[in-house]
Amino acid sequence: MIDLRSDTVTRPSAGMLEQMMKASVGDMVFGEDPQVNELERMSAEMFGMDGAIFCPSGTMTNQIAIKVHTRPGDEVICSRMAHIYLFEGGGVAFNSGASVALIDTEKGTFTAEDVKQHINNPDDPHKAFTRLVEVENTVNRGAGACWDFEQLKRIRDLCDYRHLGFHLDGARLFNAMAVDGRKPEEYGAIFDSISICLSKGLGAPVGSVLIGNREIIKQGVRIRKAFGGAMRQAGYIAAAGIYALRNNVARLADDHRNAASLADALKLSNFVEKVNYGGTNIVIFTLRPVITANEYLEKIRAKGILALKTGERSIRMVTHLDVSDEQVAEACKILASL
Numbered sequence: 164m165i166d167l168r169s170d171t172v173t174r175p176s177a178g179m180l181e182q183m184m185k186a187s188v189g190d191m192v193f194g195e196d197p198q199v200n201e202l203e204r205m206s207a208e209m210f211g212m213d214g215a216i217f218c219p220s221g222t223m224t225n226q227i228a229i230k231v232h233t234r235p236g237d238e239v240i241c242s243r244m245a246h247i248y249l250f251e252g253g254g255v256a257f258n259s260g261a262s263v264a265l266i267d268t269e270k271g272t273f274t275a276e277d278v279k280q281h282i283n284n285p286d287d288p289h290k291a292f293t294r295l296v297e298v299e300n301t302v303n304r305g306a307g308a309c310w311d312f313e314q315l316k317r318i319r320d321l322c323d324y325r326h327l328g329f330h331l332d333g334a335r336l337f338n339a340m341a342v343d344g345r346k347p348e349e350y351g352a353i354f355d356s357i358s359i360c361l362s363k364g365l366g367a368p369v370g371s372v373l374i375g376n377r378e379i380i381k382q383g384v385r386i387r388k389a390f391g392g393a394m395r396q397a398g399y400i401a402a403a404g405i406y407a408l409r410n411n412v413a414r415l416a417d418d419h420r421n422a423a424s425l426a427d428a429l430k431l432s433n434f435v436e437k438v439n440y441g442g443t444n445i446v447i448f449t450l451r452p453v454i455t456a457n458e459y460l461e462k463i464r465a466k467g468i469l470a471l472k473t474g475e476r477s478i479r480m481v482t483h484l485d486v487s488d489e490q491v492a493e494a495c496k497i498l499a500s501l
């Protein structure tokens with residue numbers, strides 16, 4: 164099967180498994196796991212930030228960040244297609260008692276002006292207290308769209324001026340940096356907190372890291388404990404994360420090239436109405452009214468391709484390190500002929 168459902172379906176490579184098997188481990192809660200300590204140290208150093216905490220999932224790193232930034236009754240400004248809003252089980256309300264102010268955008272990116280229009284008057288007791296701005300790079304539901312870095316800097320300036328926190332859901336930040344050519348420390352310089360996923364395009368089986376300034380990390384350690392994310396001999400999976408950061412970043416451009424090929428092939432298909440491709444590893448397309456998403460998925464499954472339904476007539480395909488160039492070429496041939 165050519166599995167294009169998600170970049171989370173990857174299995175650890177032989178080299179990664181070897182590092183995991185060789186890992187020396189200790190009790191992470193006692194601060195004694197060498198692999199976790201090293202992963203947290205190298206992540207913080209890479210982004211030029213004070214510290215980092217290793218967590219089981221990107222949902223947890225995002226939710227810890229939101230919890231640290233807000234108090235119950237506060238409001239978070241984000242896009243209507245934000246992962247924290249759509250796909251984290253209502254966690255913003257559930258975990259932090261916060262509400263969201265949603266910005267409508269086509270690709271999930273927005274401007275400092277959009278943010279400004281969603282900041283409530285802090286002196287108006289009718290309104291929730293605006294505390295945090297959250298952005299996602301790349302944008303998952305925006306077909307892997309990347310942010311313009313200059314726009315992020317303008318939002319940073321606005322956050323400074325209005326005393327707002329600024330959090331980056333960087334589940335696929337390394338995909339974005341492969342396109343915009345920015346360095347991790349440039350991102351570290353404009354955000355208060357950054358969440359990265361090791362288990363997406365970087366190919367680790369489990370794990371995310373929350374990176375931030377001293378106070379955020381100090382509070383984050385406490386909240387990670389309360390959320391049940393303080394693991395013990397987590398070094399076996401942290402070792403996979405270290406391997407991922409060292410070996411699997413440079414190859415992300417291959418996934419982008421493959422996704423671009425899929426986008427081109429889909430445009431040739433009679434079933435496909437519109438293809439959205441944000442320039443990284445995600446393609447989202449809508450189908451003509453002649454076929455439903457379920458029918459289309461069945462049709463391609465019979466030919467050896469798996470994809471994900473994102474709506475009654477829309478489908479997502481994601482490239483990753485466990486689909487080869489040959490498999491993508493094969494998938495393109497099949498998809499274009501439909």
Ligand SMILES: *Cc1c(COP(=O)(O)O)cnc(C)c1O
Binds near residue numbers: 301
């Ligand atoms: C996958 C993802 C996350 C985190 O998801 P987990 O499955 O909890 O690791 C967060 N944000 C975005 C944009 C994602 O795609």
